[in-house]
C-alpha cells in the first residue's frame with residue numbers, strides 16, 4: 001500500500017501568494033506531505049506557514065518575478081511542484097465603465113502575467129524533475145463575468161488559455177499542468193471582496209452564499225489545498241490540461 005502521508009517526501013515546491021489564504025493552506029498541505037516548500041508574497045502574514053521558506057517579492061513586475069524565481073532555485077536547489085496562486089480581484093462598481101486602463105493592466109499583471117513570468121524561468125528545473133507538476137489558480141465562472149469584475153475575469157480567462165497551451169507543450173516532457181477554479185472560499189482576500197460586493201448590493205455575505213448549490217455554504221482554504229495537493233501528486237499522474245472546480249457546484253451546475 002502506498003504511503004500517501006509522506007507522498008511529497010523529497011519534492012521541492014514553490015507556491016506564489018503562499019503567505020495567507022489558499023496559498024498558505026496549500027503550502028502547509030505540501031509540507032505536511034513531506035515536501036520542502038518556498039512561498040512568495042510581498043509580506044508575511046499570521047497564516048504564513050512557519051515550515052516554509054519565505055521569499056519576499058512583488059511578482060507583478062518582470063524584475064520582481066525574476067528575483068523570486070532566482071531565490072526559489074537557490075533555496076530549493078531544483079523544482080518539482082509549482083503553484084501559481086497569487087491573484088487579486090478588485091470590483092469596480094457599478095460596472096465596466098468604472099474599470100480604468102490602470103485597473104485592466106494591474107489585473108492582467110497579478111492574475112495572468114505573474115504566472116507567465118514565474119513559470120518561464122522555472123521550466124528547465126521542472127523538466128529535470130522527472131515528475132514536474134504545475135497548478136494555476138483561476139476563479140469561479142459566475143462572479144467574474146459580471147461587468148464590475150470584467151478585468152479580473154478576462155485575466156483569469158487568459159490564465160486558463162495559457163495553462164492549456166503549457167499542458168500541450170510540456171506533456172511530452174512529462175510535466176502536468178492543471179487549473180483549479182475556486183468558488184466562494186473563506187480567505188482574507190475573498191472575504192474582503194465579498195463584503196464589498198454585498199455592501200454595494202445592500203445584502204449580506206450570507207445571502208451571496210445562498211447561490212451555492214452545496215448547502216449554500218462557502219468552502220475553506222483547506223478544501224482548495226486538498227485538490228491542489230491531489231493534482232500535483234502521483235495520484236493524478238494521468239491528469240493534465242484540465243480545469244477542476246472546487247466550488248460546491250457553483251459555476252458548474254449554476
Ligand SMILES: NC(=O)c1ccc[n+]([C@@H]2O[C@H](COP(=O)([O-])OP(=O)(O)OC[C@H]3O[C@@H](n4cnc5c(N)ncnc54)[C@H](OP(=O)(O)O)[C@@H]3O)[C@@H](O)[C@H]2O)c1
Pocket residue numbers: 016017018019020021022023040041042043044057058059060085086087088089110137138139140181182183184185186187188189190191
Ligand atoms: N477566496 C476566494 O473566494 C477565491 C475565489 C476565486 C478565485 N480565487 C483565487 O485564489 C487565489 C488565492 O486567493 P485568496 O482568496 O487566497 O487571496 P488572499 O487571501 O488575498 O491571498 C493572496 C495571496 O497572494 C499574495 N499576493 C497578492 N499580490 C501579490 C503580489 N503582487 N506579489 C506577490 N504576492 C502577492 C498575497 O500576499 P501579499 O498581499 O502579502 O503579497 C497573499 O499571499 C487568487 O488567485 C484568487 O484570484 C479566490
